[in-house]
Amino acid sequence: MDNEKKTLTVDCGAAGERLDIFLAGSLNDVSRSQVQKLIGDELVLLNGERASKKALLRQGDVVEVSGLHLLSREYTLLPQDIPFDVLYEDEYLAAVNKPAGLVVHPGNGNKDGTLVNALLYRMGSLPEGTSAERPGIVHRLDKDTSGVLLVAKTVSAHSALSVLFSCRKIEKRYAGFCIGTPKEEKGVINIPLERSHREPVKRTPSESGKEARTEYQLILHRAGISAMIFKPFTGRTHQIRVHCSTMGFPIIGDALYGGGKERLMRVNPADRPFAYSIFKCFTRHALHAKS
Secondary structure: OOOOOEEEEOOOOOOOOEHHHHHHHHOOOOOHHHHHHHHHOOOEEEOOEEOOOOOEOOOOOEEEEOOHHHOOOOOOOOOOOOOOEEEEEOOOEEEEEEOOOOOOOOEOOEOOOOHHHHHHHHHOOOOOOOOOOOOOEOOOOOOOOEEEEEEEOOHHHHHHHHHHHHOOOOOOOEEEEEEOOOOOOEEEEEOOEEEOOOOOOOEEEOOOOEOOEEEEEEEEEEOOEEEEEEEEOOOOOOHHHHHHHHOOOOEOOOHHHOOOHHHHHHOOHHHHHHHHHHHOOOOOOOEEEOO
16 A cells, blocks of 8 residues: 555445444455554544544545555455456446355455456456455455446446446346245335444344345245345345345355255245255355346
């Protein structure tokens, strides 16, 4: 990281976030505790003024961060020959099919072997956007979620796509298999989410959390297994997975949110052989970003 200040402008998608959470999510390879130290050392300014780590952000706020050069950068981005399919590509953007098990970009615990490394090998240089460690990346998928991911190939495309995603002008749809079935064939799950205090890797329902809305539609149900389509209106971490679990039909293979093998014991005994045969088809959670 260089010695210069990093300036970030809060978009509509980040409005309402705490300052420390916003920075931890925007600055790659910088932990929340490191962010809080920078704030405590008065190296972070919000609209030119010192601010609390708990300050709630508004769209258009300007955050200036100094002292990043004091934090060690432990890796260099290298092109790596990692297979993935390109679904569409022109001079401005590409739509790729991210395989399950592949992390989108480098970060803590994943210094290489990511989709970014694969993109650099196949497409060459890509625009940095707001982070040098995330060239071309404008949105993400969980490591074990497969599916369509858009990649910006120019600075203008990166800027345009980022605005469209943050203001929710781009629709995303996911296909998934669940254990159990919803009470209604279609509907909208509106349950706010926040980071779990007990297990920070997880998200949990909370009345004080951020707005999270997911539309769902049941496509087929048989022997305790449901094939479903999801359309998230918001983009919270693990949103679909948490919503499904909370409503009683967790994603198959999602052990983090109650979709592990033991969940099959709730299926009618006569239906378990079929349910188990579907479960065995997946070595990760059964969720795919289809468009």
